[in-house]
Amino acid sequence: MVCTASDLQEWKDFPKGLKVLLLDQDSDSASEIRSKLELMDYIVFTFCNEDEALSALASKPDSFHIAMVEVNTSSNGSFDFLETARDLPTIMMSNNNCLSTMMKCIALGAVEFLHKPLCEDKLRNIWQHVAHKAFNAGVGEVSESMKPVKETLVSTLQRQLKNEEQNNDESRETSKLSVHETDQEMSAASDKYPAPSTPQLKGGTRLLDDGDCQDQTNCTVEKESGEQDGESKFVETTCDDSMSENIQEDQGQRVREVPVKEEDDSADNSKCESMISPLSENKDRSRDVHGRNDNLSKATTLHNSVGTRANRKKMKVDWTPELHKKFVQAVEQLGVDQAIPSRILDLMKVEGLTRHNVASHLQKYRMHRRHILPKEDERRWPHSRDGVTRSYYPHRPIMAYPPPHVGHPLPPGAAYPVWPPPSNHPAGMQMWGPPGYPPWHAPENWHWKPTYNGFQMQADVWGCPVMPPSHPGSGLAFPQVNGHNAPGCHPPDSLENSFAGISFDYHLDEEVIDNIVKEAISKPWLPLPLGLKPPSTDCVLAELSRQGILSIPSHSDRPGPC
DNA sequence: CTTGGAATAT
DNA sequence: GATATTCCAA
Numbered sequence: 001m002v003c004t005a006s007d008l009q010e011w012k013d014f015p016k017g018l019k020v021l022l023l024d025q026d027s028d029s030a031s032e033i034r035s036k037l038e039l040m041d042y043i044v045f046t047f048c049n050e051d052e053a054l055s056a057l058a059s060k061p062d063s064f065h066i067a068m069v070e071v072n073t074s075s076n077g078s079f080d081f082l083e084t085a086r087d088l089p090t091i092m093m094s095n096n097n098c099l100s101t102m103m104k105c106i107a108l109g110a111v112e113f114l115h116k117p118l119c120e121d122k123l124r125n126i127w128q129h130v131a132h133k134a135f136n137a138g139v140g141e142v143s144e145s146m147k148p149v150k151e152t153l154v155s156t157l158q159r160q161l162k163n164e165e166q167n168n169d170e171s172r173e174t175s176k177l178s179v180h181e182t183d184q185e186m187s188a189a190s191d192k193y194p195a196p197s198t199p200q201l202k203g204g205t206r207l208l209d210d211g212d213c214q215d216q217t218n219c220t221v222e223k224e225s226g227e228q229d230g231e232s233k234f235v236e237t238t239c240d241d242s243m244s245e246n247i248q249e250d251q252g253q254r255v256r257e258v259p260v261k262e263e264d265d266s267a268d269n270s271k272c273e274s275m276i277s278p279l280s281e282n283k284d285r286s287r288d289v290h291g292r293n294d295n296l297s298k299a300t301t302l303h304n305s306v307g308t309r310a311n312r313k314k315m316k317v318d319w320t321p322e323l324h325k326k327f328v329q330a331v332e333q334l335g336v337d338q339a340i341p342s343r344i345l346d347l348m349k350v351e352g353l354t355r356h357n358v359a360s361h362l363q364k365y366r367m368h369r370r371h372i373l374p375k376e377d378e379r380r381w382p383h384s385r386d387g388v389t390r391s392y393y394p395h396r397p398i399m400a401y402p403p404p405h406v407g408h409p410l411p412p413g414a415a416y417p418v419w420p421p422p423s424n425h426p427a428g429m430q431m432w433g434p435p436g437y438p439p440w441h442a443p444e445n446w447h448w449k450p451t452y453n454g455f456q457m458q459a460d461v462w463g464c465p466v467m468p469p470s471h472p473g474s475g476l477a478f479p480q481v482n483g484h485n486a487p488g489c490h491p492p493d494s495l496e497n498s499f500a501g502i503s504f505d506y507h508l509d510e511e512v513i514d515n516i517v518k519e520a521i522s523k524p525w526l527p528l529p530l531g532l533k534p535p536s537t538d539c540v541l542a543e544l545s546r547q548g549i550l551s552i553p554s555h556s557d558r559p560g561p562c
Numbered sequence: 563c564t565t566g567g568a569a570t571a572t
Numbered sequence: 573g574a575t576a577t578t579c580c581a582a
Contacts, residue, residue, distance in 0.1 A: 316575055340566060359566065360575055366567090 015127030016041035021067040021088070023053040023081060025074070029116065033068065036123050050078050057085055064088055065130045070116075071101055082108045089129040093118060317357045326350065327361060336369075 020042050024030035027048055034044040045064065047053035050072070057064065067085055071094035072078045082090050082105065092105035093114040102113040111129040114122050319327070330347035331339040341359040348358070 319574080342565070355565080356576070360577085363567070363569095364574075 013041075015130065017043055018065045018127050018130060019043045019045065019063060020126070021045050021047065021053060021057065021064040021069075021085075023047045023050060023067065023078060024070040024093075025049070025072050026070065029070065033118055033123070036118065036120055040120070040124055042123075042127075050075065050081050054081055054084055057081075057088065061087070066091065066126055068093060068114075068126070070094060071096065071105065077101070077104075079104070079108055082110055089133045091126060091129065317353065317361075319361055323350065323353075324361075327358070327365070331362075331365070 020037055022030055022034055022037070022044050024033065024046070025048050030046050030048060034046050037044045045056070047056065053067075053069075057067075065088075067081070067088045067090040069078045069081055069090055069092055071092050073094075073096065078092075082092065086109055089111045090109065091112045091114055092102075092110040093116055094101065095116045097115055105113050111132070112126075317323070326348045327344060330344040333347055334340075334343050339362065341355045341362055344362065345353060345355050345358045
């Protein structure tokens with residue numbers, strides 16, 4: 001097509017000037033349609049012969065944006081054209097309302113079937129098919145005639161955005177910000193846009209119909225990243241006033257987007273609602289108790305908010321478990337010491353995510369580590385009265401994760417705090433907690449992702465319930481060595497089952513256990529190490545009795561093991 | 563001027 | 573409470 005960059009600049013009044021190939025053997029009908037189209041400033045090329053239309057299309061394939069073809073009952077119904085003009089959005093039209101004919105047209109690739117007579121309402125918005133095609137075609141699929149359309153639409157949306165921001169947000173510094181964010185979002189290719197009226201024959205795509213953008217506060221444009229490795233992420237912007245929709249896609253799909261919530265804090269919470277194409281399956285409007293959007297992690301497509309007003313002022317990144325997993329993996333890959341926002345951001349390779357986002361999350365991450373780890377450390381490395389740290393656990397971790405090769409005497413599930421907490425993500429709940437465990441969580445017991453570089457050991461234990469703090473005299477914090485419970489030392493039932501599985505699954509080196517027991521026996525003045533518990537009085541008495549000691553000195557300080 | 567990080571705002 | 577934004581020092 002002859003659309004150059006300068007042409008695009010001129011095409012600010014899109015869809016005016018859209019070139020329509022009109023094929024109708026009825027000249028009267030053709031002229032009528034033509035006149036109506038031209039009233040809408042469409043450029044119409046009329047053909048009364050299918051062969052002529054095809055030859056014209058063949059010789060100048062980029063000269064048309066859309067075709068309107070009458071189903072010619074006298075010949076083969078112009079289906080040849082429909083099949084040939086695959087790259088051209090083609091609207092079939094007929095006086096005949098035969099369903100099978102309609103179906104055939106659609107099956108052959110028609111974007112819509114219109115019944116004659118064609119009123120203006122039917123004709124006015126045919127441009128949407130062009131826009132749809134432009135947005136939906138893959139990078140390599142966009143025909144030459146579509147590229148300028150696509151670019152025009154993008155720039156148009158950008159302009160609308162800017163105008164809205166200028167109009168609605170006069171005093172703020174939104175100008176720079178909005179431009180920046182617009183650029184950022186526009187950097188991605190777009191995809192997966194809903195067919196305007198006729199549903200497309202592809203399912204599973206998230207479809208958002210922005211409808212009349214002019215009057216809506218929020219328009220969403222989906223974009224597709226060009227990356228193919230599945231590493232790309234996307235941003236999704238939605239209104240946060242409980243009006244936005246989220247569609248849950250296939251659960252098994254990789255989450256590669258950054259779900260972003262757009263908060264509309266303006267006083268006029270004008271309606272912002274995304275409409276969903278009827279073909280969109282898995283509509284899931286469920287939200288959590290806070291009314292927040294869920295399933296943001298499910299969509300595989302990028303959604304860029306190109307709202308008509310300052311709706312990109314605040315973009316909240318929704319740190320889904322998936323996203324957090326990436327974050328954590330980046331952090332661990334770098335090591336906590338060198339985990340700085342820019343590097344994390346780089347490793348995460350999440351499109352749309354900013355350094356600020358990462359920094360903010362890192363801040364929270366570190367805060368939780370600071371607050372939780374010391375407590376855990378206290379439990380796991382109790383200090384003796386003289387301040388000497390006991391030596392049973394030589395691998396006190398200094399990083400976020402235990403080294404995968406180190407055999408921990410204690411289940412890491414107890415040794416490492418879980419973070420972040422389950423939050424309100426339904427998906428998160430599914431993905432984070434290890435299957436089979438009740439979703440109980442002490443507030444501070446946030447779950448780490450149960451994977452660590454693919455090591456099975458961690459995968460088995462991470463995310464397991466964290467042992468609650470041990471209370472003095474109530475036994476030990478950790479599952480009893482060898483899975484034995486002394487009488488009267490049962491953990492709460494709700495925990496016991498879970499821990500039973502853990503303690504059996506987690507193999508404790510006998511030598512380690514022996515050393516622990518030996519030291520505990522030889523140095524009874526030190527606190528018992530985790531994993532051991534004091535012998536019960538009955539045990540002690542029985543053992544003493546067995547040894548012939550019937551009278552117990554009141555100050556006996558050498559209780560033997562059971 | 564950019565970055566990291568803490569403080570503060572939303 | 574989570575995240576964004578701001579502020580400031582390096």
